[in-house]
Amino acid sequence: MDKTAANQMWGGRFSAGPDAIMEAINASISFDKRLAPQDIAGSRAHAAMLAATGIITREDAAEIDRGLQQVLAEIEAGAFTFSTALEDIHMNVENRLREIIGAPAGRLHTARSRNDQVALDFRLWVREQCDAAIAGLEALMRAFLVQAEAGADWVMPGFTHLQTAQPVTWGHHMLAYVEMFARDKSRFQDARARMNECPLGAAALAGTSFPIDRHMVASALGFDRPTANSLDTTADRDFALEFLSAASICAMHLSRFAEELVIWSSAQFRFVRMSDRFSTGSSIMPQKRNPDAAELLRAKLGRILGATVALFTVMKGLPLTYSKDMQEDKEQVFDAADNLLLGLAAMEGMVSDLTANRVALEAAASSGFSTATDLADWLVRELNLPFRDAHHVTGSLVKLAEDKGCDLPDLSLEEMQNVHGEITQAVYSVLGVQNSVASRTSYGGTAPANVRAQIARWKEVLG
Numbered sequence: 001m002d003k004t005a006a007n008q009m010w011g012g013r014f015s016a017g018p019d020a021i022m023e024a025i026n027a028s029i030s031f032d033k034r035l036a037p038q039d040i041a042g043s044r045a046h047a048a049m050l051a052a053t054g055i056i057t058r059e060d061a062a063e064i065d066r067g068l069q070q071v072l073a074e075i076e077a078g079a080f081t082f083s084t085a086l087e088d089i090h091m092n093v094e095n096r097l098r099e100i101i102g103a104p105a106g107r108l109h110t111a112r113s114r115n116d117q118v119a120l121d122f123r124l125w126v127r128e129q130c131d132a133a134i135a136g137l138e139a140l141m142r143a144f145l146v147q148a149e150a151g152a153d154w155v156m157p158g159f160t161h162l163q164t165a166q167p168v169t170w171g172h173h174m175l176a177y178v179e180m181f182a183r184d185k186s187r188f189q190d191a192r193a194r195m196n197e198c199p200l201g202a203a204a205l206a207g208t209s210f211p212i213d214r215h216m217v218a219s220a221l222g223f224d225r226p227t228a229n230s231l232d233t234t235a236d237r238d239f240a241l242e243f244l245s246a247a248s249i250c251a252m253h254l255s256r257f258a259e260e261l262v263i264w265s266s267a268q269f270r271f272v273r274m275s276d277r278f279s280t281g282s283s284i285m286p287q288k289r290n291p292d293a294a295e296l297l298r299a300k301l302g303r304i305l306g307a308t309v310a311l312f313t314v315m316k317g318l319p320l321t322y323s324k325d326m327q328e329d330k331e332q333v334f335d336a337a338d339n340l341l342l343g344l345a346a347m348e349g350m351v352s353d354l355t356a357n358r359v360a361l362e363a364a365a366s367s368g369f370s371t372a373t374d375l376a377d378w379l380v381r382e383l384n385l386p387f388r389d390a391h392h393v394t395g396s397l398v399k400l401a402e403d404k405g406c407d408l409p410d411l412s413l414e415e416m417q418n419v420h421g422e423i424t425q426a427v428y429s430v431l432g433v434q435n436s437v438a439s440r441t442s443y444g445g446t447a448p449a450n451v452r453a454q455i456a457r458w459k460e461v462l463g
Protein backbone atom coordinates (compact mmCIF):
# COMPACT_ATOMS: atom_id res chain seq x y z
CA MET A 1 0.00 0.00 0.00
CA ASP A 2 1.20 3.48 -0.84
CA LYS A 3 1.86 5.09 2.53
CA THR A 4 1.96 8.61 1.16
CA ALA A 5 -1.48 8.44 -0.43
CA ALA A 6 -4.45 9.87 1.41
CA ASN A 7 -6.69 7.50 3.37
CA GLN A 8 -9.10 5.62 1.06
CA MET A 9 -12.06 5.93 3.40
CA TRP A 10 -11.87 9.53 4.59
CA GLY A 11 -8.93 11.03 2.79
CA GLY A 12 -10.63 12.31 -0.36
CA ARG A 13 -10.10 15.88 0.71
CA PHE A 14 -6.44 15.30 1.59
CA SER A 15 -3.79 15.33 -1.06
CA ALA A 16 -1.15 14.03 1.35
CA GLY A 17 -0.78 10.86 3.38
CA PRO A 18 -1.12 10.37 7.14
CA ASP A 19 2.40 11.53 7.95
CA ALA A 20 1.88 14.87 6.29
CA ILE A 21 -1.45 15.29 8.04
CA MET A 22 0.19 14.52 11.36
CA GLU A 23 2.82 17.12 10.60
CA ALA A 24 0.15 19.67 9.73
CA ILE A 25 -1.80 19.20 12.96
CA ASN A 26 1.30 18.90 15.12
CA ALA A 27 3.36 21.84 13.89
CA SER A 28 3.05 25.22 15.58
CA ILE A 29 5.77 27.06 13.66
CA SER A 30 3.28 28.92 11.46
CA PHE A 31 2.25 30.91 14.52
CA ASP A 32 4.84 30.41 17.26
CA LYS A 33 7.52 31.96 15.07
CA ARG A 34 6.34 35.15 16.72
CA LEU A 35 8.10 33.92 19.84
CA ALA A 36 11.54 33.93 18.18
CA PRO A 37 12.93 36.97 20.07
CA GLN A 38 11.76 35.55 23.40
CA ASP A 39 13.03 32.07 22.55
CA ILE A 40 16.46 33.40 21.69
CA ALA A 41 16.65 35.69 24.72
CA GLY A 42 15.79 32.69 26.92
CA SER A 43 18.38 30.49 25.25
CA ARG A 44 21.10 33.10 25.62
CA ALA A 45 20.37 33.45 29.35
CA HIS A 46 20.28 29.67 29.71
CA ALA A 47 23.61 29.19 27.93
CA ALA A 48 25.28 31.90 30.02
CA MET A 49 24.05 30.15 33.17
CA LEU A 50 25.23 26.74 31.94
CA ALA A 51 28.72 28.21 31.51
CA ALA A 52 28.70 30.09 34.83
CA THR A 53 27.82 26.88 36.67
CA GLY A 54 30.42 24.85 34.76
CA ILE A 55 27.83 22.64 33.07
CA ILE A 56 29.18 23.60 29.64
CA THR A 57 32.46 25.30 28.74
CA ARG A 58 32.77 29.05 28.32
CA GLU A 59 33.98 28.46 24.76
CA ASP A 60 30.85 26.50 23.85
CA ALA A 61 28.66 29.11 25.53
CA ALA A 62 30.37 31.89 23.58
CA GLU A 63 29.81 30.02 20.32
CA ILE A 64 26.17 29.40 21.23
CA ASP A 65 25.68 33.07 22.05
CA ARG A 66 27.25 34.23 18.82
CA GLY A 67 25.19 31.75 16.82
CA LEU A 68 21.93 32.70 18.53
CA GLN A 69 22.52 36.36 17.75
CA GLN A 70 23.02 35.46 14.13
CA VAL A 71 19.81 33.42 14.09
CA LEU A 72 17.91 36.39 15.51
CA ALA A 73 19.46 38.72 12.94
CA GLU A 74 18.41 36.36 10.15
CA ILE A 75 14.86 36.14 11.47
CA GLU A 76 14.61 39.91 11.87
CA ALA A 77 15.92 40.40 8.34
CA GLY A 78 13.32 37.99 7.00
CA ALA A 79 16.13 35.77 5.77
CA PHE A 80 15.18 32.72 7.85
CA THR A 81 13.41 29.74 6.33
CA PHE A 82 10.98 28.28 8.84
CA SER A 83 10.41 24.57 8.51
CA THR A 84 7.18 22.76 9.36
CA ALA A 85 9.10 19.52 9.65
CA LEU A 86 10.96 21.11 12.56
CA GLU A 87 7.59 21.62 14.26
CA ASP A 88 8.04 24.71 16.37
CA ILE A 89 10.15 27.79 17.01
CA HIS A 90 12.33 26.01 19.56
CA MET A 91 13.51 23.34 17.13
CA ASN A 92 13.74 25.73 14.20
CA VAL A 93 16.10 27.97 16.13
CA GLU A 94 18.17 25.12 17.52
CA ASN A 95 18.47 23.49 14.11
CA ARG A 96 19.71 26.69 12.51
CA LEU A 97 22.12 27.19 15.40
CA ARG A 98 23.62 23.79 14.63
CA GLU A 99 24.02 24.75 10.98
CA ILE A 100 25.85 27.92 12.03
CA ILE A 101 28.09 26.75 14.90
CA GLY A 102 28.11 22.96 14.59
CA ALA A 103 28.61 20.61 17.55
CA PRO A 104 28.38 23.08 20.51
CA ALA A 105 24.74 23.70 19.52
CA GLY A 106 23.93 20.26 20.89
CA ARG A 107 24.85 21.39 24.40
CA LEU A 108 22.29 24.22 24.60
CA HIS A 109 19.39 21.96 25.51
CA THR A 110 21.19 20.56 28.60
CA ALA A 111 19.01 20.81 31.74
CA ARG A 112 16.10 22.13 29.70
CA SER A 113 12.99 20.83 27.95
CA ARG A 114 10.66 22.35 25.44
CA ASN A 115 8.10 22.28 28.23
CA ASP A 116 9.84 24.87 30.38
CA GLN A 117 11.15 26.59 27.26
CA VAL A 118 7.70 27.26 25.83
CA ALA A 119 6.43 28.31 29.25
CA LEU A 120 9.25 30.85 29.38
CA ASP A 121 8.86 32.16 25.84
CA PHE A 122 5.15 32.61 26.14
CA ARG A 123 5.38 34.24 29.54
CA LEU A 124 7.94 36.73 28.23
CA TRP A 125 5.67 37.51 25.31
CA VAL A 126 2.56 37.97 27.44
CA ARG A 127 4.54 40.14 29.87
CA GLU A 128 5.46 42.45 26.98
CA GLN A 129 1.81 42.64 25.97
CA CYS A 130 0.89 43.66 29.52
CA ASP A 131 3.39 46.51 29.26
CA ALA A 132 2.02 47.52 25.86
CA ALA A 133 -1.56 47.41 27.14
CA ILE A 134 -0.60 49.54 30.15
CA ALA A 135 1.06 52.12 27.86
CA GLY A 136 -1.96 52.10 25.54
CA LEU A 137 -4.32 52.58 28.46
CA GLU A 138 -2.29 55.50 29.81
CA ALA A 139 -2.41 57.21 26.42
CA LEU A 140 -6.15 56.63 26.25
CA MET A 141 -6.71 57.99 29.75
CA ARG A 142 -4.78 61.12 28.79
CA ALA A 143 -7.04 61.60 25.77
CA PHE A 144 -10.13 61.34 27.98
CA LEU A 145 -8.57 63.80 30.42
CA VAL A 146 -8.09 66.38 27.66
CA GLN A 147 -11.78 66.02 26.77
CA ALA A 148 -12.76 66.26 30.43
CA GLU A 149 -10.77 69.42 30.95
CA ALA A 150 -12.15 71.13 27.83
CA GLY A 151 -15.72 70.53 28.96
CA ALA A 152 -15.49 70.24 32.74
CA ASP A 153 -18.68 72.30 33.17
CA TRP A 154 -20.52 71.54 29.93
CA VAL A 155 -23.94 70.19 30.73
CA MET A 156 -25.34 67.06 29.13
CA PRO A 157 -28.09 64.63 29.98
CA GLY A 158 -27.13 61.75 32.22
CA PHE A 159 -28.98 58.57 31.34
CA THR A 160 -30.33 55.51 33.03
CA HIS A 161 -32.09 52.97 30.79
CA LEU A 162 -30.96 55.37 28.03
CA GLN A 163 -33.74 57.66 29.29
CA THR A 164 -32.85 61.20 30.36
CA ALA A 165 -32.29 61.00 34.10
CA GLN A 166 -30.44 64.00 35.53
CA PRO A 167 -28.12 66.62 34.07
CA VAL A 168 -24.45 65.77 34.39
CA THR A 169 -21.26 67.37 33.13
CA TRP A 170 -19.34 66.29 30.05
CA GLY A 171 -16.19 66.30 32.14
CA HIS A 172 -17.75 63.90 34.62
CA HIS A 173 -18.79 61.55 31.84
CA MET A 174 -15.28 61.56 30.38
CA LEU A 175 -13.77 60.91 33.80
CA ALA A 176 -16.04 57.88 34.25
CA TYR A 177 -14.01 56.24 31.47
CA VAL A 178 -10.74 57.34 33.04
CA GLU A 179 -11.82 55.39 36.14
CA MET A 180 -12.64 52.30 34.08
CA PHE A 181 -9.41 52.34 32.13
CA ALA A 182 -7.43 52.94 35.31
CA ARG A 183 -8.91 49.74 36.74
CA ASP A 184 -7.98 47.97 33.52
CA LYS A 185 -4.45 49.26 33.85
CA SER A 186 -4.20 47.98 37.40
CA ARG A 187 -5.47 44.57 36.28
CA PHE A 188 -2.66 44.32 33.74
CA GLN A 189 -0.20 45.50 36.39
CA ASP A 190 -1.42 42.87 38.84
CA ALA A 191 -1.30 40.13 36.22
CA ARG A 192 2.20 41.19 35.23
CA ALA A 193 3.42 41.12 38.82
CA ARG A 194 1.99 37.65 39.38
CA MET A 195 3.37 36.20 36.15
CA ASN A 196 6.84 37.60 36.74
CA GLU A 197 8.44 34.34 37.88
CA CYS A 198 10.85 32.47 35.65
CA PRO A 199 9.77 28.99 34.46
CA LEU A 200 13.13 27.97 33.01
CA GLY A 201 14.77 25.15 34.97
CA ALA A 202 11.57 23.25 35.63
CA ALA A 203 12.81 21.16 32.70
CA ALA A 204 10.40 18.51 31.39
CA LEU A 205 8.33 18.51 34.61
CA ALA A 206 10.47 17.32 37.53
CA GLY A 207 13.41 19.71 37.59
CA THR A 208 16.93 18.57 36.74
CA SER A 209 19.90 16.86 38.33
CA PHE A 210 22.32 19.40 36.82
CA PRO A 211 23.54 22.10 39.25
CA ILE A 212 21.72 24.93 37.47
CA ASP A 213 21.28 28.43 38.87
CA ARG A 214 17.67 29.36 38.33
CA HIS A 215 18.02 32.65 40.17
CA MET A 216 20.69 33.77 37.72
CA VAL A 217 18.45 33.07 34.72
CA ALA A 218 15.47 34.67 36.41
CA SER A 219 17.28 37.92 37.07
CA ALA A 220 18.92 37.98 33.63
CA LEU A 221 15.44 37.89 32.07
CA GLY A 222 13.94 40.49 34.39
CA PHE A 223 11.92 38.10 36.54
CA ASP A 224 11.47 38.64 40.27
CA ARG A 225 12.35 35.02 41.10
CA PRO A 226 12.16 31.50 39.67
CA THR A 227 8.90 29.56 39.96
CA ALA A 228 8.84 27.25 42.98
CA ASN A 229 7.23 24.05 41.73
CA SER A 230 8.37 22.37 38.53
CA LEU A 231 5.08 20.50 37.97
CA ASP A 232 3.00 23.65 38.32
CA THR A 233 5.44 25.52 36.11
CA THR A 234 5.12 23.27 33.08
CA ALA A 235 1.35 22.89 33.53
CA ASP A 236 0.50 26.53 34.16
CA ARG A 237 -1.11 28.94 31.71
CA ASP A 238 -2.72 31.18 34.34
CA PHE A 239 -0.63 34.09 33.11
CA ALA A 240 -2.26 33.83 29.68
CA LEU A 241 -5.72 33.41 31.17
CA GLU A 242 -5.21 36.45 33.40
CA PHE A 243 -4.05 38.49 30.45
CA LEU A 244 -7.09 37.41 28.44
CA SER A 245 -9.43 38.11 31.35
CA ALA A 246 -8.02 41.60 31.84
CA ALA A 247 -8.16 42.12 28.07
CA SER A 248 -11.81 41.04 27.99
CA ILE A 249 -12.85 43.48 30.68
CA CYS A 250 -10.89 46.24 28.95
CA ALA A 251 -12.45 45.40 25.58
CA MET A 252 -15.86 45.47 27.25
CA HIS A 253 -15.12 49.02 28.44
CA LEU A 254 -13.98 49.98 24.94
CA SER A 255 -17.22 48.57 23.56
CA ARG A 256 -19.30 50.70 25.90
CA PHE A 257 -17.74 53.99 24.86
CA ALA A 258 -17.81 52.80 21.26
CA GLU A 259 -21.55 52.33 21.60
CA GLU A 260 -21.95 55.79 23.11
CA LEU A 261 -20.04 57.22 20.16
CA VAL A 262 -22.34 55.42 17.73
CA ILE A 263 -25.40 56.82 19.50
CA TRP A 264 -24.01 60.28 20.11
CA SER A 265 -22.83 60.79 16.55
CA SER A 266 -26.23 59.90 15.09
CA ALA A 267 -28.38 62.63 13.50
CA GLN A 268 -30.93 62.14 16.29
CA PHE A 269 -28.43 62.98 19.03
CA ARG A 270 -25.71 65.13 17.43
CA PHE A 271 -23.81 65.18 20.74
CA VAL A 272 -20.48 64.67 19.02
CA ARG A 273 -18.84 64.83 15.66
CA MET A 274 -16.33 62.11 14.86
CA SER A 275 -13.35 63.21 12.83
CA ASP A 276 -13.00 62.32 9.18
CA ARG A 277 -10.04 60.16 10.15
CA PHE A 278 -12.31 57.79 12.01
CA SER A 279 -15.46 57.95 9.87
CA THR A 280 -16.34 56.56 6.48
CA GLY A 281 -18.80 57.66 3.85
CA SER A 282 -21.47 55.59 2.19
CA SER A 283 -21.05 54.61 -1.44
CA ILE A 284 -24.71 55.36 -2.14
CA MET A 285 -25.97 57.84 0.49
CA PRO A 286 -23.91 61.04 0.26
CA GLN A 287 -25.11 62.42 3.60
CA LYS A 288 -23.76 59.50 5.62
CA ARG A 289 -20.82 59.63 8.00
CA ASN A 290 -20.53 56.17 9.42
CA PRO A 291 -18.74 55.57 12.72
CA ASP A 292 -17.10 52.38 11.43
CA ALA A 293 -14.14 52.45 13.77
CA ALA A 294 -16.45 52.75 16.77
CA GLU A 295 -18.62 49.91 15.49
CA LEU A 296 -15.59 47.68 15.04
CA LEU A 297 -14.44 48.52 18.54
CA ARG A 298 -17.88 47.64 19.81
CA ALA A 299 -17.38 44.24 18.19
CA LYS A 300 -13.80 43.51 19.20
CA LEU A 301 -14.84 42.10 22.57
CA GLY A 302 -16.44 39.27 20.63
CA ARG A 303 -13.15 37.79 19.55
CA ILE A 304 -11.24 38.72 22.69
CA LEU A 305 -13.79 37.12 24.98
CA GLY A 306 -13.95 34.24 22.49
CA ALA A 307 -10.21 33.70 22.91
CA THR A 308 -10.64 33.77 26.68
CA VAL A 309 -13.36 31.14 26.60
CA ALA A 310 -11.32 29.09 24.14
CA LEU A 311 -8.25 28.95 26.36
CA PHE A 312 -10.25 28.23 29.51
CA THR A 313 -11.84 25.37 27.63
CA VAL A 314 -8.44 24.07 26.49
CA MET A 315 -7.07 24.16 30.04
CA LYS A 316 -10.12 22.76 31.78
CA GLY A 317 -9.59 19.26 33.10
CA LEU A 318 -6.02 18.86 31.81
CA PRO A 319 -4.06 16.60 34.11
CA LEU A 320 -0.63 17.77 35.26
CA THR A 321 1.69 18.53 33.66
CA TYR A 322 2.20 19.53 30.01
CA SER A 323 -0.18 18.20 27.39
CA LYS A 324 -0.06 19.07 23.72
CA ASP A 325 -3.50 20.62 24.10
CA MET A 326 -1.63 23.59 25.52
CA GLN A 327 -0.14 24.40 22.14
CA GLU A 328 -3.60 25.75 21.33
CA ASP A 329 -2.95 28.66 23.72
CA LYS A 330 -0.90 30.87 21.45
CA GLU A 331 -3.09 31.78 18.50
CA GLN A 332 -5.88 32.83 20.85
CA VAL A 333 -3.62 35.06 22.91
CA PHE A 334 -1.86 36.49 19.86
CA ASP A 335 -5.15 37.43 18.24
CA ALA A 336 -6.61 38.86 21.44
CA ALA A 337 -3.48 40.92 22.17
CA ASP A 338 -3.24 42.26 18.62
CA ASN A 339 -6.85 43.33 18.62
CA LEU A 340 -6.76 44.81 22.09
CA LEU A 341 -3.73 46.97 21.30
CA LEU A 342 -5.24 48.03 17.99
CA GLY A 343 -8.48 48.83 19.76
CA LEU A 344 -6.77 50.93 22.41
CA ALA A 345 -4.90 52.89 19.75
CA ALA A 346 -8.04 53.40 17.67
CA MET A 347 -10.02 54.56 20.68
CA GLU A 348 -7.26 56.95 21.67
CA GLY A 349 -7.39 58.42 18.17
CA MET A 350 -11.16 58.72 18.19
CA VAL A 351 -11.28 60.37 21.61
CA SER A 352 -8.48 62.78 20.73
CA ASP A 353 -10.25 63.80 17.51
CA LEU A 354 -13.73 63.98 19.00
CA THR A 355 -15.61 67.29 18.87
CA ALA A 356 -18.39 67.62 21.41
CA ASN A 357 -21.39 69.75 20.41
CA ARG A 358 -21.79 71.84 23.53
CA VAL A 359 -25.02 73.46 22.35
CA ALA A 360 -26.70 70.16 21.52
CA LEU A 361 -25.54 68.64 24.80
CA GLU A 362 -26.98 71.49 26.83
CA ALA A 363 -30.24 71.56 24.88
CA ALA A 364 -30.70 67.83 25.47
CA ALA A 365 -29.83 68.25 29.13
CA SER A 366 -32.56 70.86 29.53
CA SER A 367 -35.28 68.70 28.03
CA GLY A 368 -36.97 65.62 29.33
CA PHE A 369 -37.69 67.09 32.79
CA SER A 370 -34.10 66.37 33.76
CA THR A 371 -34.30 68.63 36.83
CA ALA A 372 -37.32 66.84 38.34
CA THR A 373 -35.11 65.41 41.08
CA ASP A 374 -33.80 68.89 41.88
CA LEU A 375 -37.37 70.08 42.25
CA ALA A 376 -38.22 67.20 44.60
CA ASP A 377 -35.07 67.88 46.63
CA TRP A 378 -36.05 71.58 46.85
CA LEU A 379 -39.48 70.64 48.24
CA VAL A 380 -37.77 68.50 50.88
CA ARG A 381 -35.18 71.12 51.78
CA GLU A 382 -37.29 74.29 51.68
CA LEU A 383 -40.80 73.05 52.55
CA ASN A 384 -39.71 70.15 54.77
CA LEU A 385 -41.83 67.64 52.83
CA PRO A 386 -41.00 63.96 53.27
CA PHE A 387 -39.16 62.83 50.12
CA ARG A 388 -41.95 60.46 49.09
CA ASP A 389 -44.51 63.33 49.19
CA ALA A 390 -42.09 65.60 47.33
CA HIS A 391 -41.71 62.89 44.69
CA HIS A 392 -45.50 62.80 44.32
CA VAL A 393 -45.86 66.59 44.01
CA THR A 394 -43.04 66.66 41.44
CA GLY A 395 -44.72 63.89 39.49
CA SER A 396 -47.89 65.99 39.25
CA LEU A 397 -45.88 69.00 38.05
CA VAL A 398 -44.11 66.88 35.41
CA LYS A 399 -47.49 65.61 34.24
CA LEU A 400 -48.80 69.17 34.05
CA ALA A 401 -45.80 70.28 31.98
CA GLU A 402 -46.11 67.22 29.78
CA ASP A 403 -49.79 67.99 29.12
CA LYS A 404 -48.91 71.57 28.27
CA GLY A 405 -46.04 70.48 26.07
CA CYS A 406 -43.54 72.59 28.00
CA ASP A 407 -40.65 71.99 30.37
CA LEU A 408 -40.60 72.42 34.16
CA PRO A 409 -39.09 75.95 34.23
CA ASP A 410 -41.85 77.07 31.79
CA LEU A 411 -44.63 76.46 34.32
CA SER A 412 -45.88 79.64 36.00
CA LEU A 413 -45.67 80.06 39.76
CA GLU A 414 -49.45 80.06 39.88
CA GLU A 415 -49.61 76.72 38.07
CA MET A 416 -47.10 75.29 40.52
CA GLN A 417 -48.94 76.66 43.52
CA ASN A 418 -52.12 74.99 42.29
CA VAL A 419 -50.29 71.69 42.83
CA HIS A 420 -48.65 72.72 46.11
CA GLY A 421 -49.56 76.05 47.71
CA GLU A 422 -46.24 76.67 49.51
CA ILE A 423 -44.05 76.69 46.42
CA THR A 424 -42.30 80.05 46.00
CA GLN A 425 -40.47 81.92 43.27
CA ALA A 426 -37.18 80.58 44.68
CA VAL A 427 -37.93 77.17 43.15
CA TYR A 428 -36.87 78.42 39.71
CA SER A 429 -33.28 78.65 40.86
CA VAL A 430 -32.98 74.85 40.99
CA LEU A 431 -34.79 74.15 37.73
CA GLY A 432 -31.92 75.29 35.51
CA VAL A 433 -29.46 72.59 34.47
CA GLN A 434 -26.39 74.65 35.38
CA ASN A 435 -27.64 75.04 38.91
CA SER A 436 -28.51 71.38 39.02
CA VAL A 437 -25.02 70.16 38.18
CA ALA A 438 -23.33 72.80 40.31
CA SER A 439 -25.30 71.54 43.32
CA ARG A 440 -24.09 67.93 42.98
CA THR A 441 -21.03 68.47 45.14
CA SER A 442 -21.14 65.23 47.13
CA TYR A 443 -17.83 63.35 46.80
CA GLY A 444 -17.77 61.69 43.38
CA GLY A 445 -20.69 63.84 42.18
CA THR A 446 -20.95 65.64 38.86
CA ALA A 447 -20.40 69.27 39.97
CA PRO A 448 -17.81 71.11 37.83
CA ALA A 449 -15.80 71.84 40.98
CA ASN A 450 -15.53 68.10 41.67
CA VAL A 451 -14.65 67.40 38.07
CA ARG A 452 -11.80 69.91 38.18
CA ALA A 453 -10.48 68.39 41.40
CA GLN A 454 -10.56 64.91 39.86
CA ILE A 455 -8.83 66.14 36.71
CA ALA A 456 -6.04 67.55 38.89
CA ARG A 457 -5.77 64.24 40.74
CA TRP A 458 -5.58 62.21 37.52
CA LYS A 459 -3.00 64.56 36.03
CA GLU A 460 -0.83 63.90 39.05
CA VAL A 461 -1.37 60.14 38.82
CA LEU A 462 -0.54 60.03 35.12
CA GLY A 463 2.40 62.38 35.48
Ligand code: ARG
Nearest residue numbers: 028032088114115118326327
Ligand atom coordinates in the same frame (compact mmCIF):
# COMPACT_ATOMS: atom_id res chain seq x y z
N1 ARG B 1 5.13 23.69 20.38
C1 ARG B 1 4.89 23.29 21.73
C2 ARG B 1 3.83 24.20 22.38
O1 ARG B 1 3.57 25.20 21.85
C3 ARG B 1 6.15 23.38 22.53
C4 ARG B 1 6.24 22.42 23.64
C5 ARG B 1 6.32 21.06 23.12
N2 ARG B 1 6.64 20.14 24.14
C6 ARG B 1 6.52 18.84 23.93
N3 ARG B 1 6.85 18.04 24.89
N4 ARG B 1 6.09 18.35 22.81
O2 ARG B 1 3.27 23.89 23.40
